[in-house]
Amino acid sequence: MRNMLRLLTAASTLCLLPGFVTAQTAGAKPPKYETRTVHDPDGTGVFYLGREMAQVMGHEGADWLDRPEREAEEAPSLLIKALKLKPGNVVADIGAGSGYLSFKMAKSVLPTGKVYAEDIQQEMLDIVKKKAEDTGVQNVVPWLGTITETKLPDSSVDLIILVDVYHEFDHPFEMTQSMIKSLKVGGRLVFVEYRKEDPSVPIKLVHKMTEAQVKREMAIFPLKWVETSRILPRQHIIVFQKLATAPR
Ligand SMILES: C[S@@+](CC[C@H](N)C(=O)[O-])C[C@H]1O[C@@H](n2cnc3c(N)ncnc32)[C@H](O)[C@@H]1O
Secondary structure, three states, X not given: OHHHHHHHHHHHHHHOOOOXXXXXXXXXXXXXXXXXXXXXXOEEEEEEOOEEEEOOOXXXXXXXXXXXXXXXXXXXXXXXXXXXXXXXXXXXXXXXXXXXXXXXXXXXXXXXXXXXXXXXXXXXXXXXXXXXXXXXXXXXXXXXXXXXXXXXXXXXXXXXXXXXXXXXXXXXXXXXXXXXXXXXXEEEEEEEEEEOOOOOOOOOHHHEEOHHHHHHHHOOOOEEEEEEXXXXXXXXXXXXXXXXXXOO
């Protein structure tokens, strides 16, 4: 799988040579992806709007995502509360990994709502499926996406959440376009990223993002920034809302 991810990364770099425009990027001008030889060893060497993208975390790290001390370190239950999910909401947990957050959110949207646990690694989705079978939870839907597309139905999702994920995208422009396509107008796009502004957050630099950088990367999309919350010990919660039309 790791080899496949490397191949995918290499392929994505190739596809993003200057001037390469897919049907998906039509309508908004994609900023260029730039490869640099001098870069952070934990990064991919590919930069987007001044930020180096991180390497994708392999499914071998799933146990770390489910570590018991995560509640004490990151307070995910506080995050779930802050989202104010409602019964019937359709949520997409993009880059869901082992579904740690998906299962925590699933209860809040019952009885009719659901959570798509979306990821590009089938091995992660197999873990999600097993958890759903073992616990009897029926409203978490394992969902396979690609490095450029969520494959979710258009205008169908109330809230998209990315917990420690966006900085790993090797096609952040295309993924953001795809996520916005699947959001309903007025739906929320929520970034939960380790605070790069805070040197005491014990996470490698390429796996952190500043609030300013997230806003910079979202500025070209039909989104309105709503709020940034710092209630979590290590991450900020940065919330945008989908607008009906692109900003001028
Ligand atoms: C650090 S893990 C975080 C998992 C989960 N959000 C959590 O906090 O427990 C990052 C996940 O993002 C996924 N990922 C990376 N690029 C992706 C993409 N373009 N689309 C969907 N998932 C992606 C990886 O496969 C990995 O499972």
